Amino acid sequence: MFQKNIPLKKYSNYRIGGNATHFFESGDLESVIQAVAKADAEKLPVFILGGGTNLLINDAGYAGLVLKPKFLGIKREGDFLRVGSGTSMEELVHYAAENGLAGLEWAGGLPGEVGGAVRGNAGAFGGEIKDSIHEVFTLDFSHPVSKMTCHTNKDCNFGYRDSAFKSGTKAGREVILEAVFKLNPGNKYDLQKVVDEKITWRKTRQPLDYPNIGSIFKNVDFKTVPKQWQTNPEFLSKLKTDPFPVIPTAYLIDQAGLKGVSSGGAIISQKHPNFIVNSLHASSDDVKNLINLVKSEVKAKFGITLEEEVIFV
Ligand SMILES: Cc1cc2nc3c(=O)[nH]c(=O)nc-3n(C[C@H](O)[C@H](O)[C@H](O)COP(=O)(O)OP(=O)(O)OC[C@H]3O[C@@H](n4cnc5c(N)ncnc54)[C@H](O)[C@@H]3O)c2cc1C
Incomplete structure (x- = not known):
């Protein structure tokens, strides 16, 4: 098979x-x-x-x-959407806006599928998947006989880019099959306008012309920043909400002078330095070399330990 x-x-x-x-x-x-x-x-x-x-x-x-x-498809049940985990986020966001259902506009331009977004509690512009999840259906194969399980939003134990499916005891042993989203009535033209703004923002700021996997590192929780930087006016001017106060990692990488640095076919993007792009047949080691370089330089300059958002397979 x-x-x-x-x-x-x-x-x-x-x-x-x-x-x-x-x-x-x-x-x-x-x-x-x-x-x-x-x-x-x-x-x-x-x-x-x-x-x-x-x-x-x-x-x-x-x-x-x-x-x-490859569980596909979207079914509307009032303000709820029942969505197969293999459905692209693009299709879901478009469907919700088109049907006058609000709550997912922040995800305009978010790549990937619903299963991946639920597992990592994907988020942007202050919004997160967890904000509109009602239930998640999985196939739990952590036991000799696999079984279907229904998780409420609370059971999913969502956190910043985290969930029970990512770091719970059964992580990696549950296939997300379907997610049920609870949305709110909205005006479809207004919703589509916000979605389009997010897509445009991404196209303007992110190096989408090259193969990439989005931000390599998580943004840095402001609470964990060493004291001497917490009072630094420039640092404070960079603060953003994601969904709590963070220092953008792209800023730290830029300040460490690493924009445009390359290893083999991989380059730290000039356009968005938290992206490492595959500019020319990069190997996985090319990317790992740059990840290690960024971590050590940012640690040396700011005393901050960066944490990867991407997954190594
Ligand atoms: C240009 C770009 C911009 C991005 N911007 C953002 C952003 O703004 N915010 C953000 O959070 N992320 C962002 N990302 C990262 C990525 O898009 C998200 O993390 C996305 O949700 C991953 O989904 P995926 O389907 O591609 O998962 P994959 O990359 O295929 O897998 C990710 C993880 O999810 C698991 N997984 C996938 N499907 C299932 C399933 N059905 N059941 C159980 N586990 C599963 C995999 O095992 C793996 O551990 C960006 C990526 C790119 C390329």
Whole structure:
């Protein structure tokens, strides 16, 4: 049932990564249940792949099963939307605005799929996925016999770019199948206008012409910034809400003089220095070299330890 030696590069927004020894893609629940059972029987580790917009996949590839759930579609039930986890965020945001449902406009231009966004509690412009999640349905395969589970918003234990699916005891052993969003009535033209503004903002500020995986590092919680910087007027002028007060990591990287620095085919973007772009056939090591460089330079200059937002596969 599994495909063998499938190049992951083509599933990665970075266009980086080696082969998966085993690969399975399906939007049929029974087949996905069989796939995780077979992987367990063969003692294969399982990695769940979404839109590949947040992943740095190693050139050595993945020795195990890469499972790509493909549950698609949006169903409206009053102010609720029942959405398959493989649906793109772009389609969801467009559908909500078109149908006069407010709450997801902040996600205009957010790449990736609903499953990935729920797992990482994706957010931007002060909004987060958790703000409109009502329920999440998963296939829990942490036990010998997998089972369907319904999680309320509270059960999901959402935090800053975090959730129970990311750092709970069953992290990586639950396939998000479907999410139910609770939205509010709104004017479809006003909603679309806000969505368009967010898309334009991203196009203007982010290096979208090159393969990338978004911001490499999380922004820095202002509370954790060393005291001498907390009173620095320039630092204070950079404060933004995301969704609590943070110092943008892009500013720290810029101040560390790292804009435009390259390693092989990877470059720290001039346009948005928290992005490392794949400008010319970059390897995963090229990107890792720059990640390590940024971490050590920012630590040396500001005493701040950066934390990666992207996932290493
Ligand atoms: C240009 C650009 C801009 C970005 N801007 C933002 C931003 O503003 N805010 C933000 O938060 N992020 C941003 N990102 C990062 C990324 O888009 C989000 O994190 C996105 O939600 C990841 O979704 P994905 O489907 O691509 O997940 P993937 O990258 O495929 O996977 C991410 C993680 O989710 C898990 N996963 C995926 N699908 C499922 C599923 N169905 N069930 C269980 N686990 C699953 C994977 O195992 C992996 O651990 C940006 C990325 C890019 C390229």
